[in-house]
Amino acid sequence: MATPSLLLLLADGRFPAGAHAHSGGLEAAVAAGRVTDLATLEAFLAGRLATAGLVGAAFAAAAHRAAVPETVGRADALARLDAELDARTAAPALRAVSRRQGRALLRAGRAIWPDAAFADLPATPTGAHQPLVLGLLCAAAGLSRLETATIAAYGTLTGAASAGVRLLGLDPYRVQALLVGLADACDGTAADAARAADDPPERLPAAAAPLADIHAEIHATWEVRLFAS
Amino acid sequence: MRPDTVVPSAVPAVEPITPPATPPHDETVPHTHPEPGVDPHPPLARAGRALRVGIGGPVGSGKTALVAALCRAFADELRLGVVTNDIYTTEDADFLRRAGVLDPARIRAVETGCCPHTAIRDDIGANLDAVDELAEAVGPLDLVLVESGGDNLTATFSRGLVDRQIFVVDVAGGDKVPRKGGPGVTAADLLVINKTDLAPMVGADLAVMDRDARARRGDLPTLFLSIVGDPTATRVADWIRHELAHHAALHPLAVPVGPT
Amino acid sequence: MRAFARLVARADGRGGTALVELRGETPLLLRQTPADGGVATVHIVGGAAGPLAGDDLRLEIEVGPGAAVRVRSVAASIALPGRPGAVSRVAVRAVVHAGATLHWLPEQLVAAAGCAHLAESRIDLAAGASLRWRDELICGRYGEVPGGAVVHTQVDYAGRPLLRQSLAVGPQAPGWAGPAVLGGAPATGSLLVVDPSRPTAPPTAEGSVARLPLAGGPATLWTATAPDAHTLRAHLTV
Numbered sequence: 001m002a003t004p005s006l007l008l009l010l011a012d013g014r015f016p017a018g019a020h021a022h023s024g025g026l027e028a029a030v031a032a033g034r035v036t037d038l039a040t041l042e043a044f045l046a047g048r049l050a051t052a053g054l055v056g057a058a059f060a061a062a063a064h065r066a067a068v069p070e071t072v073g074r075a076d077a078l079a080r081l082d083a084e085l086d087a088r089t090a091a092p093a094l095r096a097v098s099r100r101q102g103r104a105l106l107r108a109g110r111a112i113w114p115d116a117a118f119a120d121l122p123a124t125p126t127g128a129h130q131p132l133v134l135g136l137l138c139a140a141a142g143l144s145r146l147e148t149a150t151i152a153a154y155g156t157l158t159g160a161a162s163a164g165v166r167l168l169g170l171d172p173y174r175v176q177a178l179l180v181g182l183a184d185a186c187d188g189t190a191a192d193a194a195r196a197a198d199d200p201p202e203r204l205p206a207a208a209a210p211l212a213d214i215h216a217e218i219h220a221t222w223e224v225r226l227f228a229s
Numbered sequence: 230m231r232p233d234t235v236v237p238s239a240v241p242a243v244e245p246i247t248p249p250a251t252p253p254h255d256e257t258v259p260h261t262h263p264e265p266g267v268d269p270h271p272p273l274a275r276a277g278r279a280l281r282v283g284i285g286g287p288v289g290s291g292k293t294a295l296v297a298a299l300c301r302a303f304a305d306e307l308r309l310g311v312v313t314n315d316i317y318t319t320e321d322a323d324f325l326r327r328a329g330v331l332d333p334a335r336i337r338a339v340e341t342g343c344c345p346h347t348a349i350r351d352d353i354g355a356n357l358d359a360v361d362e363l364a365e366a367v368g369p370l371d372l373v374l375v376e377s378g379g380d381n382l383t384a385t386f387s388r389g390l391v392d393r394q395i396f397v398v399d400v401a402g403g404d405k406v407p408r409k410g411g412p413g414v415t416a417a418d419l420l421v422i423n424k425t426d427l428a429p430m431v432g433a434d435l436a437v438m439d440r441d442a443r444a445r446r447g448d449l450p451t452l453f454l455s456i457v458g459d460p461t462a463t464r465v466a467d468w469i470r471h472e473l474a475h476h477a478a479l480h481p482l483a484v485p486v487g488p489t
Numbered sequence: 490m491r492a493f494a495r496l497v498a499r500a501d502g503r504g505g506t507a508l509v510e511l512r513g514e515t516p517l518l519l520r521q522t523p524a525d526g527g528v529a530t531v532h533i534v535g536g537a538a539g540p541l542a543g544d545d546l547r548l549e550i551e552v553g554p555g556a557a558v559r560v561r562s563v564a565a566s567i568a569l570p571g572r573p574g575a576v577s578r579v580a581v582r583a584v585v586h587a588g589a590t591l592h593w594l595p596e597q598l599v600a601a602a603g604c605a606h607l608a609e610s611r612i613d614l615a616a617g618a619s620l621r622w623r624d625e626l627i628c629g630r631y632g633e634v635p636g637g638a639v640v641h642t643q644v645d646y647a648g649r650p651l652l653r654q655s656l657a658v659g660p661q662a663p664g665w666a667g668p669a670v671l672g673g674a675p676a677t678g679s680l681l682v683v684d685p686s687r688p689t690a691p692p693t694a695e696g697s698v699a700r701l702p703l704a705g706g707p708a709t710l711w712t713a714t715a716p717d718a719h720t721l722r723a724h725l726t727v
Contacts, residue, residue, distance in 0.1 A: 016354060020347045021344070022343055025669065034668035044669045051669065073659075083649060087705050090701045091692065091701050092692045108354065115726065142521075152372070205655070206641070206643075206653035211668065212670070217699045
């Protein structure tokens with residue numbers, strides 16, 4: 001059985017999977033003048049959790065479900081999830097970021113859990129989507145489906161919050177307090193996502209955020225940027 | 230043509246390009262030789278994978294200028310790639326492109342999310358991806374230079390990312406920098422004290438810097454450099470050639486096994 | 490109120506399209522109107538106010554091989570509150586066969602204060618089918634905070650998932666008006682263009698509009714937010 005320590009280890013922003021280089025769309029939202037202070041950061045985080053956070057957590061949970069040993073046709077199930085997540089990621093820049101983060105996580109995962117089911121991931125040249133890799137990695141670590149979804153949802157919050165501290169010079173104590181305030185919403189999102197993983201892939205959450213797509217494409221054109229996304 | 234396999238005694242060294250403006254060896258500038266008596270231009274053996282050399286150091290110490298100098302030095306000699314970690318992402322890469330010293334396809338920029346030291350030390354995946362992408366894009370490489378974003382004296386490279394690291398400080402940063410130490414100064418495989426041409430103008434005492442560096446670094450080499458006077462950073466390039474030879478011995482090229 | 494409507498179009502063998510089935514019920518009435526540029530055109534004529542919470546309206550569209558249909562509506566639909574605890578639901582199911590074209594270009598959906606509305610569209614495109622599908626959502630009448638509305642779109646192309654998106658606004662949707670989702674814009678929408686005859690253009694974005702080539706087929710999604718319905722329409726007319 002998994003220990004709480006493994007849950008903490010995988011949720012830790014210091015886990016070497018490249019999280020430090022991604023702002024989750026915050027850098028572009030800051031540049032657009034839409035996030036300027038704690039209040040707007042909180043609204044950003046709440047919206048991101050309910051959209052990208054829910055979708056990512058549901059796909060991580062679904063990949064975790066596909067990873068359990070008795071699953072037949074695991075590679076087919078993961079390929080289907082890959083295509084379904086593509087269809088939920090309209091912006092090419094966001095598809096590329098998800099695959100890039102998946103590749104970074106896979107590099108860490110292969111080094112740490114060499115026996116995980118990574119070989120069943122679709123052989124996409126640019127890498128598998130991050131939530132799929134996370135689901136397999138969490139399964140290999142012995143975490144539950146709910147813990148997997150929690151790590152995914154939590155990661156969408158903390159990455160952007162940490163970027164907010166760096167980009168806007170916000171008081172780190174108040175940003176942490178803001179995350180404390182969002183903890184129930186994060187747990188609720190993770191629980192919804194873990195439940196949704198029982199549905200067929202086409203029914204998984206597809207929460208959209210027009211500005212996330214627009215911001216991502218604008219960000220991708222910048223010649224100078226601090227964050228990879 | 231570069232030899233694909235090297236028989237050290239039989240194949241003559243690739244003729245080193247004569248640096249156009251190498252100044253005469255100036256013994257008034259203090260320096261330590263990496264390894265006296267070692268031929269700096271032995272025939273270079275091909276290694277199974279590229280030697281990865283990290284180039285770190287504080288902001289403005291001349292890391293990018295050193296990378297550009299090394300690109301010039303190795304232009305016709307090695308299959309070279311560069312990964313930059315500047316916080317402004319494309320700035321360093323653009324400098325190298327503008328300098329015309331390296332094909333843009335051989336340069337990759339890594340975004341570091343305001344954490345240049347994290348990207349080279351704690352969470353190195355994006356840099357490793359960039360190294361892999363270079364090889365995928367342009368074929369096998371002999372040498373990859375990984376330039377850090379300008380950081381502070383405590384920033385060093387992970388051994389998971391680079392095989393050797395060079396730390397660059399400059400005389401304009403003050404002649405007490407080597408005395409301050411820090412992991413970059415004390416532990417880098419090579420310490421480069423750059424912009425020696427500025428020493429008289431900023432009142433830096435090179436002898437003090439040399440003495441302090443020796444005290445801090447023990448047997449590890451230190452080189453004084455002025456790229457103004459030596460646009461191909463001759464002695465740094467020689468040091469890398471030497472390290473390449475060691476690396477090739479440790480990581481031999483996989484040779485297809487013929488019928489016995 | 491419950492209503493069911495159905496539209497079936499077939500190629501007439503002379504280069505045109507025949508509407509072989511066209512039926513509806515109040516408040517979901519379909520009227521054939523003069524062909525627009527040679528394309529058979531149908532207008533949805535709202536027979537009552539609404540939809541009101543509790544209404545359940547379903548529309549099925551089938552476009553046979555080689556046929557072409559354009560569907561419009563005569564006015565914006567305004568989702569309004571109704572029975573407490575009830576949801577209004579408008580479900581559109583479209584099947585477009587190879588070589589067929591469907592243009593779905595209705596007027597806006599307005600989510601009025603206190604509404605609880607679900608707009609669900611499911612579109613199956615055969616390989617070689619073409620589509621223009623526009624959804625526009627106005628969050629509240631003038632100066633009004635909207636009730637809850639979800640616009641869910643599910644599109645498959647040649648049996649592969651092409652687009653899944655579910656936009657939620659209103660009190661039940663955390664952060665919907667914030668800088669991660671709509672950034673305070675009262676109008677938002679998207680235009681999906683599937684055109685197997687042309688290569689998709691690369692992505693581009695400016696201000697609050699983006700052109701996004703999709704992964705699952707020869708398709709491009711325009712997505713936009715806007716200060717008003719008029720500006721939104723301009724963004725989503727290509």
